[in-house]
Amino acid sequence: MAEIAYILLCHKDPQAVIQQARRLTVAGDNMAIHFDASAPAEQYERIRAELDGLPNVTFAKKRVKCGWGEWSLVQATLNALESAIEAFPRATHFYMLSGDCMAIKTAEYAHQFLDARDVDFIESFDFFDSDWIKTGMKEDRLIYRHYFNERTQKRRFYAAFNLQRRLGLKRAIPADIQVQIGSQWWCLRRRTVEAILAMVAKRRDVMRFFRTTWIPDETFFQSLVRHLVPDTEIESRTLTFLLFSDYGLPVTFYNDHYDLLLAQDYLFARKISPEATDLKARLGRLYAARDVSFQISNEGRSLYAFLTGRGRIGRRFGMRFWETESSLGRERELMIVVCKKWHVAKRLLERIRQVTNVPAVDYLFNEENTALPDLGGIQSTLEKRTRHRRSLMRMLFDYYETDRLIVCMDPGNLDLMEDFFADRSTTRLLEIECQFSDDYLAGHARRVGLAGEQTSAATLARLLPTIRNDMIYETDRIRDAGFPRHGRLRENATVEENAGRLAEFLTIAPEKALQIVRPDHLFAD
Incomplete structure (x- = not known):
């Protein structure tokens, strides 16, 4: 039977991390945690103190400071994967999570789901031919080197980019790599993860290339899996249910989304609102439950598109940008x-x-x-x-x-x-x-x-x-x-x-x- 090692990347809210680790290991699964090195040291120490006694929890041996769009996110994931491979020899699947994700099925259902399909679940679409990227850079993410963070060092980011473009300093993509793109929320089999780690150790040219691409967490694993695994063993989808608004931002789920989430053909959902305490409590109890039947209707995306296309009064699917009552967030x-x-x-x-x-x-x-x-x-x-x-x-x-x-x-x-x-x-x-x-x-x-x-x-x-x-x-x-x-x-x-x-x-x-x-x-x- 499938045994899952969850790879959790997180950077805040120690109590939520502790609760998530306990919820997801209670049914016999495992978790490897990478806690951002730029977060306060006392928060990491608190997590270690609370979870060090749990045999099903391990930590990345080396923590890195993470930044959105940077290679550091991929490196943090690799560090956690290495610890998980070593600590959990019986784990059959490795599932990527964030602190905003919660299970919307039972562990029993998840194990049966993974046993029934001997494939890797990862979105991987051709980088150049697909329309996965809606706005912003596309080819420039790859053919130029990106040394600075666009969010925190905007001037340096664009100065370095424009200088390379003026001087014609384009670079070639490794000849045998067909770059893919997709969601960073994947679930991979053990042999696939082992093959990736072996390639990381062997192919320095590939590592050099991806280290200076922009937003590599959307291309690195997606490209390597497609390179290493036959197409027949890849299901190009994520098992984490997430929606995006017309502006490319993730849709947040609230207390009254419980029934909707359970009806989707996914194992997890992202992002759960920090204010949705009832939803978190119900989903937390759900994972360890047994003999729960799920009626999969999978209407979440079409229903969201229908409602946002017309506008309405109400809060079931979260607040919309045209509603004057919409809030910035109580915690902000x-x-x-x-x-x-x-x-x-x-x-x-x-x-x-x-x-x-x-x-x-x-x-x-x-x-x-x-x-x-x-x-x-x-x-x-x-x-x-x-x-x-x-x-x-x-x-x-x-x-x-x-x-x-x-x-x-x-x-x-x-x-x-x-x-x-x-x-x-x-x-x-x-x-x-x-x-x-x-x-x-x-x-x-x-x-x-x-x-x-x-x-x-x-x-x-x-x-x-x-x-x-x-x-x-x-x-x-x-x-x-x-x-x-x-x-x-x-x-x-x-x-x-x-x-x-x-x-x-x-x-x-x-x-x-x-x-x-x-x-x-x-x-x-």
């Missing part, structure tokens, strides 16, 4: 920096990026050319960003894989601030209070088209008080709104005073805040 924290002098706010955000790891985005609702990732087109115009503001923000949280995000807004965006403060997420506001000289106001009038180069000094003199009063009015409206968690940095305050307010806003140590605000030119025009 949005930090809004408001300043009329955009260059001052941008300067502050650049300092914050240098000193902290919190992602920060400049005036995304005010400047069309603000640097934003490709989110399927919702980011393409100011009008779209504003209309789908909450959806855009949720996508940015997901893109940066963070629960904390900083954005800049103009004081005139009061309606946006009110909307975000009405959300269930935690919203903070930091207002930067600047001094406005007549020269600055005159320049502002020219930048926004209120005055031209030929406007007389007398006309400007009459215009400046109105502009100044308008700026004061915008500030007063923000203060009259009575937002909670509203702090201010002042140009005429001391560095220590501003550091204290910034530390409170970012919830960081005062010395870090002092490091951010210390430069004398922060408020310079």
